[in-house]
Amino acid sequence: xxLVSKPKNTTGGLKAIFGLxxxxxxxxxxxxxxxxxxxxxxxxxxxxxxxxNRDLEKANEELKKKNExxxxxxxELRDANEKLQNDLRNKNQELESMxxxxxxxxxxxxxxxxxxxxxxxxxxxxxxxEQVGKxxxxxGDSFYNHARELYFQPQxxxxxxxxxxxxxxxxxxxxxxxxGIRINHAMALFLAVKHLQPSLVIESGVNQGVSTxxxxxxxxxxKIFAIDPKEKPICDQGERWIDQSNLTVNYTGENFTxxxxxxxxxxxxxxxxxxDSTLVFLDDHLHAFKRIASVMKLGVRHVLVEDNYxxxxxxxxxxxxSTPKQMLSASKWKxxxxxxxxxxxxxxxxxxLIPPIMAKESPEPKKSRGxxxxxxxxxxxxxxxILRPDLNEDDMKLFKDAVxxxxxxxxxxxxxxxxxxxxxxxxxHIEFLPMPPxxxxx
Ligand SMILES: C[S@@+](CC[C@H](N)C(=O)[O-])C[C@H]1O[C@@H](n2cnc3c(N)ncnc32)[C@H](O)[C@@H]1O
Numbered sequence: 001x002x003l004v005s006k007p008k009n010t011t012g013g014l015k016a017i018f019g020l021x022x023x024x025x026x027x028x029x030x031x032x033x034x035x036x037x038x039x040x041x042x043x044x045x046x047x048x049x050x051x052x053n054r055d056l057e058k059a060n061e062e063l064k065k066k067n068e069x070x071x072x073x074x075x076e077l078r079d080a081n082e083k084l085q086n087d088l089r090n091k092n093q094e095l096e097s098m099x100x101x102x103x104x105x106x107x108x109x110x111x112x113x114x115x116x117x118x119x120x121x122x123x124x125x126x127x128x129x130e131q132v133g134k135x136x137x138x139x140g141d142s143f144y145n146h147a148r149e150l151y152f153q154p155q156x157x158x159x160x161x162x163x164x165x166x167x168x169x170x171x172x173x174x175x176x177x178x179x180g181i182r183i184n185h186a187m188a189l190f191l192a193v194k195h196l197q198p199s200l201v202i203e204s205g206v207n208q209g210v211s212t213x214x215x216x217x218x219x220x221x222x223k224i225f226a227i228d229p230k231e232k233p234i235c236d237q238g239e240r241w242i243d244q245s246n247l248t249v250n251y252t253g254e255n256f257t258x259x260x261x262x263x264x265x266x267x268x269x270x271x272x273x274x275x276d277s278t279l280v281f282l283d284d285h286l287h288a289f290k291r292i293a294s295v296m297k298l299g300v301r302h303v304l305v306e307d308n309y310x311x312x313x314x315x316x317x318x319x320x321x322s323t324p325k326q327m328l329s330a331s332k333w334k335x336x337x338x339x340x341x342x343x344x345x346x347x348x349x350x351x352x353l354i355p356p357i358m359a360k361e362s363p364e365p366k367k368s369r370g371x372x373x374x375x376x377x378x379x380x381x382x383x384x385x386i387l388r389p390d391l392n393e394d395d396m397k398l399f400k401d402a403v404x405x406x407x408x409x410x411x412x413x414x415x416x417x418x419x420x421x422x423x424x425x426x427x428x429h430i431e432f433l434p435m436p437p438x439x440x441x442x
Contacts, residue, residue, distance in 0.1 A: 116130055123391060124384045126384065132334065135311075136383065137329060140345050144348035144350045161191070169406065172186070172214075173209060173241035183423075185427045188350035189218075193214075199273070202262075204280070205228060212226050216243050223249070225251055229256040264299075275299030276299060281306070285307055285316045288319075292430065299440050301432050302430070304430075308428045309326065344430055348383075350428065351384055353402075355373075355379075359418055362412050363413070408420060
């Protein structure tokens with residue numbers, strides 16, 4: 001500590017001043033020294049700060065770089081995300097449009113399936129469907145669907161085809177024809193030959209010759225191959241009626257050759273037959289479906305099946321398991337029915353002349369093997385009859401005139417009248433698609 005005493009004189013004053021100056025200088029130097037020390041430590045701090053700052057700047061640079069990279073990555077990710085979103089949107093739009101198309105196609109298919117053609121008739125229980133699996137099936141527009149017009153419209157000579165048919169029927173070689181066709185099936189056969197005018201009819205199953213008689217009566221220019229293994233008719237039907245026309249070849253008895261064993265190729269090559277204009281008439285109680293497929297493969301386009309029994313009916317085991325009607329109707333024959341339906345142009349069952357109710361007074365019992373109409377059956381599998389004497393007076397007159405001409409009884413009480421009009425097996429006509437030539441005669 002510096003003590004300043006009050007000068008007693010000048011020298012003393014100078015001394016005091018000097019002392020003061022010394023103290024001041026000391027203090028100043030001390031200050032300078034202190035300041036310099038502080039300055040040194042400050043600059044080293046600054047140095048450190050600068051270093052730290054540089055480090056920070058460096059770190060910042062690196063962060064910036066990293067940030068830039070991150071921004072770049074984020075941009076890439078954003079682009080990729082946008083692309084994905086676009087792709088998803090496009091895919092969704094595609095899916096929506098596909099789903100709309102599928103819905104459209106489904107609704108069109110539903111409309112088509114709802115539009116399956118049907119034939120309904122007033123006061124008749126059956127509906128005919130252009131579809132497999134129904135009790136009554138048809139396909140295309142067969143002339144059998146126009147049986148009423150074809151038989152009852154007056155021709156140029158003022159007569160109807162039914163008038164002509166009745167004259168032929170009245171003169172049939174066996175009026176009962178116990179094991180053969182009666183009025184419904186004779187009308188079907190007669191109309192088919194009249195309408196198709198085939199160059200050849202192959203009749204498989206002749207028996208007494210009654211069906212040969214109707215074929216010849218319908219056309220005197222048609223060749224007939226009459227085929228039957230029996231020399232004589234079955235069912236005690238007496239002598240066979242033999243067609244005197246030289247256009248008929250009898251493959252009967254010793255000359256029997258099954259329709260499928262005929263030398264088709266040779267006859268076609270020699271132009272003796274033309275399958276395209278040949279009509280096959282099956283009345284042999286064999287496997288109808290297999291025979292139909294076989295003659296189709298030979299190039300035949302038209303087949304008639306007499307014993308076209310419905311489901312559960314048939315005179316023989318084969319009749320009960322092979323008719324086209326069974327194939328087209330029964331679920332157990334669905335594959336056969338589909339194949340048949342898809343390979344034919346037309347299929348139709350010839351309608352009965354009158355409904356079963358016309359035999360209401362008949363005492364005849366229902367036949368367990370079928371082949372006869374019964375009023376109390378459901379009759380959903382029988383086409384609408386040609387005449388409705390039960391509903392219409394004009395039709396009743398036509399029926400009564402026919403019955404009178406045939407010397408039968410319109411009440412159908414007697415056995416023969418009943419058998420003539422009620423015998424009915426859904427006789428059908430089938431027109432096939434043409435067989436490609438490369439598949440013929442292999
Ligand atoms: C129901 S009758 C035919 C009736 C004749 N179509 C009619 O309506 O007057 C069946 C005939 O088929 C004959 N038949 C049997 N097997 C045959 C075959 N493989 N080819 C041709 N006819 C056959 C029988 O001999 C019998 O005379």
